[in-house]
Amino acid sequence: MPDMIDLARQFIHALPHSVLLGMEPQKMVAGEAVISMPYNSALVGDPKTGVIHGGAVSSLMDTCCGAAVMSHPDNKGGTATIDLRIDYMRPATPGQTITAHATCYHFSRSVAFVRAVATDEDGAHPVATATGAFTVEAKR
Amino acid sequence: MSRRPQPESVQVVKQRRDAALTALVEAVPYIRFLGIRFERRGDELTGVLPFRRELIGNPLLPALHGGVTAAFLEVTAVITLNWSYIWDDLESGKLDLEGTVPEDLPSLPKTVGITVDYLRTGLPRDAYARARIxxxxxxxxxxxxxxxxxxxxxxxxxxxxxxxxxxxRDQDA
Incomplete structure (x- = not known):
């Protein structure tokens, strides 16, 4: 059986924008994915505080939710985002890695439903949450 | 004999508005990172995201990364909000952002939540966005x-x- 982390790395490293953001997969198996994104001053959204821009967190959430769908045992092909809602609870602490944890909680014939939480090094208080719907490729 | 003051020359007005917009946009590292710029007609802004290979999410199609699209729309929303928030002070001359260092710029709105609908595949070419408050x-x-x-x-x-x-903002500032 191939190493799950190797498969996850292959998935992430095939996505140019995820590579650009420095995303590292920690887990990608059975409809669940964990991906981290190290702090990078180029991603700052507010120059006064040094807090990472919400858009970079959105990219992490979208990648992680997509990875969860891809890893679902019923998934036979690729996937694309239909919609994604992100709520920001608090600013991520500057200098800390942000980690997203996504779960594909329902997988129908045409749509996969996913939710995700992003935290920094304070795992008890989420930075952001996401819910999304993703396409499922028709079986041939 | 009181005469109405002459309106400012169009160059002076444009210069002040463009300098303010440039100061707002260039202060944000992440906007530069994505390569987003803004075009202005009067107070109306259009975000422009020139295509680059690094913006791709799906290399097979190829298609823009959904996160890039979400970020582009969020950036356009925040800049448009901030722009409308400072517009009156900018026009009255109370606020002049030319050459302002990022630390002294007006504070940015904070995103509470954003929902993005992906209607079509993001093609490997330039994208545009406009926000309505x-x-x-x-x-x-x-x-x-x-x-x-x-x-x-x-x-x-x-x-x-x-x-x-x-x-x-402090009204006397």
């Missing part, structure tokens, strides 16, 4: 954003976001 309250504001590529009538993405506005 549907509610501008003292504390909260709501914004709708549309994103398109070749054809404005065929949006490739749309978003609705809610934002927390910064505390009112």
């Amino acid at each position: 549907t509610r501008a309250g003292r504390r909260y504001a709501s914004v709708q954003v549309e994103g398109w590529q070749d054809n404005h009538a065929r949006l490739y993405a749309q978003a609705t976001g809610h934002f927390l506005m910064p505390p009112q």
Whole structure:
């Protein structure tokens, strides 16, 4: 059986924008994915505080939710985002890695439903949450 | 004999507005990172995201990364909100942002939440976005954003976001 982390790395490293953001997969198996994104001053959204821009967190959430769908045992092909809602609870602490944890909680014939939480090094208080719907490729 | 003061020359007005917009946009590292710029007609802003290989999410299609699209729409919403928030002070001459260091710029609105609908695949070419402020309250504001590529009538993405506005600037500042 191939190493799950190797498969996850292959998935992430095939996505140019995820590579650009420095995303590292920690887990990608059975409809669940964990991906981290190290702090990078180029991603700052507010120059006064040094807090990472919400858009970079959105990219992490979208990648992680997509990875969860891809890893679902019923998934036979690729996937694309239909919609994604992100709520920001608090600013991520500057200098800390942000980690997203996504779960594909329902997988129908045409749509996969996913939710995700992003935290920094304070795992008890989420930075952001996401819910999304993703396409499922028709079986041939 | 009192005569109405002459209106400012168009060059002076344009210079002040463009300098302010440049100061707002260039202060944000992440906007530079994505390569987003803004075009202005009067107070109307259009975000422009020139295509680069690094913006791709799906290399097989190829298609723009969904996160890039979400970020582009959020950036357009925040800049448009901030722009409308400073517009009156900018026009009255109370605020002049030319050459202002990022630390001294007006505080940015904070995103409470944003929902992005992906209507079509993001093609490997330039994208455009325009935001409409549907509610501008003292504390909260709501914004709708549309994103398109070749054809404005065929949006490739749309978003609705809610934002927390910064505390009112000191009126005497």
